[in-house]
Amino acid sequence: MKYQRGSMIWAAAILVSCHVSQTYQDSVEVSDPDGVDARIERAKEITTTLWNSGLKGRMHELFPKLSDQQIEGLGIKWNVITSKSLTEPSQAAKTTVSVQCVFTHKGDLEKAARAIVSACKNEVQEAIQRRPSSPAV
Numbered sequence: 001m002k003y004q005r006g007s008m009i010w011a012a013a014i015l016v017s018c019h020v021s022q023t024y025q026d027s028v029e030v031s032d033p034d035g036v037d038a039r040i041e042r043a044k045e046i047t048t049t050l051w052n053s054g055l056k057g058r059m060h061e062l063f064p065k066l067s068d069q070q071i072e073g074l075g076i077k078w079n080v081i082t083s084k085s086l087t088e089p090s091q092a093a094k095t096t097v098s099v100q101c102v103f104t105h106k107g108d109l110e111k112a113a114r115a116i117v118s119a120c121k122n123e124v125q126e127a128i129q130r131r132p133s134s135p136a137v
Helices: 002-017 038-050 053-061 110-130
Strands: 022-029 072-081 094-105
Touching: 022 110, 038 072, 038 094, 038 110, 053 072, 053 110, 072 110, 094 110
Parallel strands: none
Antiparallel strands: 022 094, 072 094
């Protein structure tokens, strides 16, 4: 009897581990001639405005077949990445600021994930176009 219970627990652990989350993401670079700090502020503004204006609700309207639980996998964030060439040490470091749309899901939602992230990315691009970067000084 002990052997059977152990086998059942092991089989249950395997079944639970089969539901691995997958994440699909895409990003839009934010530009501003006033420099990195201005790009960061702009990215913060865009992500906050889109999120607070009901991004999840709009995505749920576009993709009504998704459950409330599935749409919870949608997120938006801003990133700052600074990179420097290892092969060309004389080159200056480059800092990139971007807004990233992310959709984490379980199961067979890859096509939907790509479409959701693409729709989110379109909203980010529209927000960037609505608010042009600061004029160069």
